[in-house]
Amino acid sequence: MDKSIIDKYEMVIGLEVHAQLQTNSKAYCADGTEFGLSPNVQVSPISLGHPGTLPVMNERSLVYAIKMGIATNCTINKYNAFARKNYFYADLPKGYQITQHTTPICTDGKIKIKVNGEEKYIGITRIHLEEDAGKSIHDIDPFNSLIDLNRAGVPLIEIVSEPDLRSADDAYEYLTYIRKLVRYLDICDGNMEEGSLRCDCNISVRLKGAEKFGTKVEVKNMNSIRNVKRAIEYEMYRQIEMVEKGEWIEMQTRSFNAADGSTFDMRSKEAANDYRYFPEPDLPPVILTDEFIAEAKAEMPALPEELINRFKTEFGLSEYDANVLADEKEIAHYYLQLISFQKNYKSAANWLMVSIKGYLNEKAISISEFPVEAKKISELIDAIDGNKISNTVASQKIFPALIENPTANILDLAKELNVLQESDASAIEELVKQAIAKYPEKVTEYKNGKTSLQGLFVGEVMKLSKGKAEPKIVNQLVNKHLSE
């Protein structure tokens, strides 16, 4: 499609994100919530919807929802009523889902995202609590649908954004940030592949400058943030093309096809589902106290934005470094730990971002599995700064050895590996003499003005010292001898 046509239009996107809360037990009963167990082992008469059973509120899910509300600058509402959303589906044991309808726990928030260098605020309409359904499995048995109710009743929060997103990139950054928040808060693992974080997009297009929204289309079933972006891009072209042709866009629910990046109509018939919401008579409204909210808040860790600020102002890191370090809570925490021993903030950041992250990426493990304690890394930095070892030796020799033997003393390791830096000037001087003796013609060239040759001699000395000579001293001595 011609860019000039696309440029006439603007997208309006709102996201509904479902985050499965990592509570130990389900939303309204004591069943476990672990992922990946054999089917139908985390069930009880309550989650199976047996006759006579009643829901009982899991207080932790309230705490988790409050944390997300605070993290997204929402108002936390004290009066929390629950409602039944009625519909029939094979993996919905009670025939209704217990949710919050008119009294969501959090409302009216906003978060800041940065898209292509530009900051913008995205409104959060509401966050409410609800329970998950089970899973219908249609591709194992050729004749029957199978149902796994392990997930039935697991608590969810649904985070509904305002229709403030204007592009696939906006949606990408928003969702990335939401995922970062739930992981920071440790309320959801944010895993879209396993479905613990799910996103439905409401997408419409309108002519730039138009006030009215176009007819929105809901797209479901994207199992990664990248696919959310792809689905929105696909919809953008599809909808603009329809508008350009003068066709009506139908309000419908579409599903994303990851194989070719397209979307297809799921169930226009059911779009007009009447859920017959009404107050859940089995669960009295929960009235939150100020103390309860304060306790939830007190449990919260520092959030990325706060950390980035701190990294920049307190530790003098660059915007880029601060962002990289704050990207994952565990990395940020490792950094904070590291600098509790270490005043060379910049070097600490570099070690973490380059050597440690490099190692983690190579092994595909998380920082929690990294064997070397922050204190050791700090000692390593001290050894470099104290000219005991060179930076190169530290990253190429000591660091790998430390991973093998995380409790070893740094200087012992350096001695063992015979890489302890030589700062004894007389010993180095011997090597300098050797290097100069080796290249008499280069000495002549140097003396004729080709001073750039100093590097050659320094390199030779370093080679002779097996990298142990302290570069500063080598430089001084090479300079001295060449100038003689």
Place this chain on the structure above:
Amino acid sequence: MYHSLAAIQADLKLANTSCEALVKNYLANIDNKKHLNAFVEVWADEALQAAKIVDAKIKINTAGKLAGAVIGIKDVLCYRNHKVTSASKILEGFESLYTATSVQRLLDEDAIIIGRLNCDEFAMGSSNENSFYGNVLNDLDNTKVPGGSSGGSAVAVQADLCLATLATDTGGSIRQPASFCGIVGVKPTYGRISRYGLIAYASSFDQIGVFTKSVADVGLILQIMSGADKNDSTCSQKQVENYLENISNCDVSKLKIAYLPSTIESAGLDTEIKNRTLEILEQLKAQGATVESAAFDKLDYLVPTYYVLTTAEASSNLARFDGVRYGFRSPNATDLESVYKKTRSEGFGKEVKRRIMLGTFVLSEGFYDAYYTKAQKVRRVVTNEMNTLFENYDFIVCPTTPTTAFGFGDKKDPIAMYLNDIYTVLANIAGIPGISLPLGKHSNGMPFGFQIMSKKFSEEQLFSFSNWCMNNFSSN
């Protein structure tokens, strides 16, 4: 035949009888009165086993408070490894995996559970004519209904098939059959007894209660079942009073009693019932009680309000009976949609389907505000009016039913059937306790009840006054 637990326990103590003998006696009665169709299932062997255990405990003085109480439970209460069906085909063959809190608390005090009792399907009905297991007959006149929905539970006590029965009351399902059968039936305050293990009809109305022939037995059994339950968040945390301590200490002269003229002047009220009610009021006055009329102009709204709200809740509560996980599944179903449609069409009876449809309708978009929201408002207004009344009065009294037990098939029009609940739904709408006492005997030979309601959580006073009434006005 014993008519109170106190008498039974006295004889047990003297070894004049044993639990085993009591159970055998009741089993013989059940056998003799099979035609009444009160029991859906009798757990004879199990009850005899339990009796032997309790007898052994009595010998060593370790028996619980309900030793000697042989109790039947309405077929809507769950009891682990026992069948429970809500008298519906849709739960055919279903066995519960757990025990209702109410039942467990009775078992913990050594009650013997003898079987499950017939009722209207999902407790929906006023005549017990809606049961998958067929009609229950009134023991006083087999051509008459026992009332509903707890018809089986009422008749089991009426005909001495056991000492007491558990039942549920959503709009009168205990008090109305108590009136028709001439026994005591009580519905406590909403939230007094855990509903965990009670198969729901309308969650915000349902309450477990008891049938007996003695107010003292009502007090003891209710006291044991009452109190907070971690499995039911709508169950009150409020301390349970000792219902027996002051049960014989009622000073009637200090009581302030209100009657609602609209209930007495109601067009459908049988003249003899009206007269007897007025007679009792006069006698109370004569005993020094303050008896006053209190204005209440919402009587005509009660039944519609009740049916809008209960059917709305029922339409959702009964959604789980879908043929997917347990109970009946239509053999004619071929795919998910037909599993739903055929299972529910074939599994539910006519009245249940009527109420599911009505409830679905009142919750539908476009009709919600006109029906559900409005009915909620009426409920709030009525509850507030009742609370205000109870600031000035200890009790509100009225007939339990407008008529005595009617004949099978007499009420073919569902609206006429629903209007039978006119005096009983008030207590469920307002969440207050209500009791029906057998204080009336009609010239047609059938009994009728006198209803007393009191403010929330005032069971202690209610039973004490009821006990006094039984001692002074009993028609027997």
